Amino acid sequence: MSREHEWVDEEAGxxxxxxxxxRGRTRPAAKALSTGLDLLATVSLTGxxxxxxxxxxxxxxxxxxxxVQHARPVAEVAAELDxxxxxxxxxxxxxxxxxxxxxxxxxxxxxxxxESLLREVINGLRAL
Numbered sequence: 001m002s003r004e005h006e007w008v009d010e011e012a013g014x015x016x017x018x019x020x021x022x023r024g025r026t027r028p029a030a031k032a033l034s035t036g037l038d039l040l041a042t043v044s045l046t047g048x049x050x051x052x053x054x055x056x057x058x059x060x061x062x063x064x065x066x067x068v069q070h071a072r073p074v075a076e077v078a079a080e081l082d083x084x085x086x087x088x089x090x091x092x093x094x095x096x097x098x099x100x101x102x103x104x105x106x107x108x109x110x111x112x113x114x115e116s117l118l119r120e121v122i123n124g125l126r127a128l
Contacts, residue, residue, distance in 0.1 A: 037089045038074065038105075039075040040075065041074050042073055043071060043073070043074060043077060044067060044070075044101065044104070045102075046102050048100060051099070059081070059087075063091050063092070064095070067101065073106075074092065
């Protein structure tokens with residue numbers, strides 16, 4: 001039996017605690033913290049190969065698989081993998097250190113249109 005399957009019970013689901021997935025770490029690496037891995041940050045693949053020193057576990061590979069088709073927000077990745085956001089942040093920190101993913105911060109509120117402007121656009125469209 002492979003190691004991947006020995007930690008899964010078909011009725012109960014995964015029986016591995018989140019801290020085991022992250023090897024006891026509760027925070028991502030410093031590089032990941034500086035990039036701002038908040039819930040709305042968008043994560044994408046860089047297309048680079050994994051460096052020889054990379055220690056990629058099953059969850060790392062699952063996370064990379066989530067990003068193959070298109071970039072996704074951190075919250076969506078966590079939901080797709082059915083893992084807590086804190087665990088996904090630690091895993092993303094590892095992948096950032098290996099250069100396998102890129103993180104784009106969400107747009108600031110200053111860059112988004114105001115509610116009054118959006119209402120004017122809606123009213124203009126209705127007038128057509």
